Amino acid sequence: MPQDLPTYQSDLAALAANTTVIELVAGDARIAVAPEHQGRVMSATGRSGQSLGWISHRVLREGPMSPVFNALGGADRFWIGPEGSRFALFFDPGVPLSTNTWRTPRGIDREPWSVTSKDASSVTLAHAFQVRNRANFTFDIRAERTVRILDRASLARVLGQPLPAEVEVVGFETENAIVNAGREPWQVDRGLVSIWILGMFPATDDTTVVIPIKAGAASELGPSVNGAYYGQVPPERLRNTSTAVFFKADARWRSKIGISPRRALGVAGSYAPSRRLLTIVQYDKAEASAAYPYSQWSDEAPAYEGDVINSYNDGPSAEGEQFGRFFELESSSPVRALAPGERLRHRHRTIFLAGNAAALDPFAHRQLGVSTSAIKDALPQ
Numbered sequence: 001m002p003q004d005l006p007t008y009q010s011d012l013a014a015l016a017a018n019t020t021v022i023e024l025v026a027g028d029a030r031i032a033v034a035p036e037h038q039g040r041v042m043s044a045t046g047r048s049g050q051s052l053g054w055i056s057h058r059v060l061r062e063g064p065m066s067p068v069f070n071a072l073g074g075a076d077r078f079w080i081g082p083e084g085s086r087f088a089l090f091f092d093p094g095v096p097l098s099t100n101t102w103r104t105p106r107g108i109d110r111e112p113w114s115v116t117s118k119d120a121s122s123v124t125l126a127h128a129f130q131v132r133n134r135a136n137f138t139f140d141i142r143a144e145r146t147v148r149i150l151d152r153a154s155l156a157r158v159l160g161q162p163l164p165a166e167v168e169v170v171g172f173e174t175e176n177a178i179v180n181a182g183r184e185p186w187q188v189d190r191g192l193v194s195i196w197i198l199g200m201f202p203a204t205d206d207t208t209v210v211i212p213i214k215a216g217a218a219s220e221l222g223p224s225v226n227g228a229y230y231g232q233v234p235p236e237r238l239r240n241t242s243t244a245v246f247f248k249a250d251a252r253w254r255s256k257i258g259i260s261p262r263r264a265l266g267v268a269g270s271y272a273p274s275r276r277l278l279t280i281v282q283y284d285k286a287e288a289s290a291a292y293p294y295s296q297w298s299d300e301a302p303a304y305e306g307d308v309i310n311s312y313n314d315g316p317s318a319e320g321e322q323f324g325r326f327f328e329l330e331s332s333s334p335v336r337a338l339a340p341g342e343r344l345r346h347r348h349r350t351i352f353l354a355g356n357a358a359a360l361d362p363f364a365h366r367q368l369g370v371s372t373s374a375i376k377d378a379l380p381q
Contacts (some may be wrong), residue, residue, distance in 0.1 A: 005202050005275075006031075008045030011055050015042055018060050022115070022123050024149040029170040031075075031140035031149050036112040038147050039125035040074035044352065046168040050275065051353050054200040062246040064110040068103045069321035076174050076350060078145055079108050081332055082293035085303050086134060087191030093136040100308035105131040105142070110367035122148040128181060137190040138180030144343075146175045151165075155351060158282065161366055167359050168187050171351035174197045180338040191303070192335035194293045195310075197348035201279065203251035206381055207272040207310045207327065212369045213263040215242045221262045226307055229296060236380050244370055246378035247311050249327035254315035258307030261334075262288045268309050269368050271360075271375040279358045280367050282349040283309070283331035290334035308332055339370075 004039075012032055015021045021042075022033040028047040043053035047228035053075030064070040083090045084097055095101040107129025117124045126148040132138045133314050150171040157161045163169055166215040176195050180186055186193065213224055224240040227233040233255045237248040246259050249270055259268075266285035271278050291304035353363050357372045366374045 003038070004212050006051050007049050008043055008048065008051040011043045011051045011053075014055070014057050014060055016033070016336070022118065024123065024147065026121055026149045026151040028168075029149060031147070031170070031172050033123055033147050034074070035115050035125055036037065037072055037074070038078050038108055038111070038127070039113045039123075039147065040072070040078070040146055041076040041174070042074050044075055044170045044172065046170040046354065048168055048354060050354075051074070052170065052201070054202045054324060056324050059232060070109055071326070073200045073326065074170070075184050075199050075201065076348065077198050077200070078143060078174075079198055080105065080131070080141070080178065081194040081196040082303070082306065083295040084297035085220070085294045085301065086295070086299050088134040089193070091134045093132065093134055095134070097299065105129070106132060107143070108182060110215065122146055126349045131171055133191045135191050139186065139193055140180070141193065142179040144177045144179070148173050148175070158205040159351065159363065159367065160348065161253040161362065164359060166355055167350065168354040171349065172258070173347060173349035175345065175347050177343045177345045178191075178341040180340050183340055185340065186338045188304075188337055192291075192293065192337060193344075194335045195333040195344060195346040196330065197346065198330040199281065199350055200328050201270070203314070203325050203327045204272045204274050204276050205250045206376070207249040207270055208251045208375050208379055209247040209267040209268070209270045209327065209329065210368050210370060210375050211245045211247070211259055211309060211311065212265045213240070213259060214265060220262050222324060224263060226258040226260070229258065230254055232249050233257060239378055241287055244368070246375065247313065248296060248379050249313045251309065251314045251325040251327060253313060253315060255293050256312045258310045259310045260285070261290060261292055267367055268311065269364075270327070270329065271364065271372055272370055273372075273376055276354050276356060276360075278363055278372070279329070280351040280363070281329045281331065284333065284345075284347045286334045292334050294334060304335060306332070
């Protein structure tokens, strides 16, 4: 394991010194949940003790001070979409879509959530907040989420394959919901809201994200990958075959990719040989015809033809500033017009598998459709 990465115990100690922490346990596996930080799963670990989520210790110490965005971290955090478009939730009404006007809604960035129930393996949290979109419609939202650690038998079941003793495994899932808590219905022509779950993970120079995709002609399914969120990703950092997309996740070049619902298969992952770590993300995927919010910063694009899964690689901005040494694996729910009291749900599952390349290879093949060696060799190191 790279020597500059923190251990779970050091991350847990920092969390305990600065906020309330709820630990969930299943055998050797542990996860740390922070109710005061929107119920994020801050990190996780297994018998090796490595910390599997990325945390900014500086933001943790100082608290959520920025009115724009607090890059605290967490292996699973709750957000809402769309970010951009004419129905954006991250821009005030009437302002242009630019880095100078972007800000994160308070309810998902700077407000504590309440614990409504808890046991040894799960915790349920809730929070009510308002957010106004760029079209000047105000949503009254009650957000709910249950965080659940999964035992080894459950993980073998959701993976659909046995777990040899030599493979260390840690897994958890979050079941997330938003409720229309207001008196007005949410309507297509005023903008709708999606659930957006983002996992932030420590980056290494040899980390590669891999996202399986549905094979087929662009004329039928659209492009294999959207690589133009922050300007086109250089070809040495992004490669796609007919069945998979490979994206460099070394936190040295700020960039982002997205996969459309017509291409996505409900799973994504990453592999870091230096950490002997394969990460798998599974999520609820609706039908390809479902409406996903368009989150890119554009006024002209269709509002409900966005991506279902994204990966973000942090790196220096044009001014040389950087949030931290992390990358993200993200999934989104579709949007739905909700009457008062109706809810939208989305489940996102994260599984970490640690072991040598031969032991991890069957999981890479079954879950991502490629070998560990193919992931390792997909992009220049």
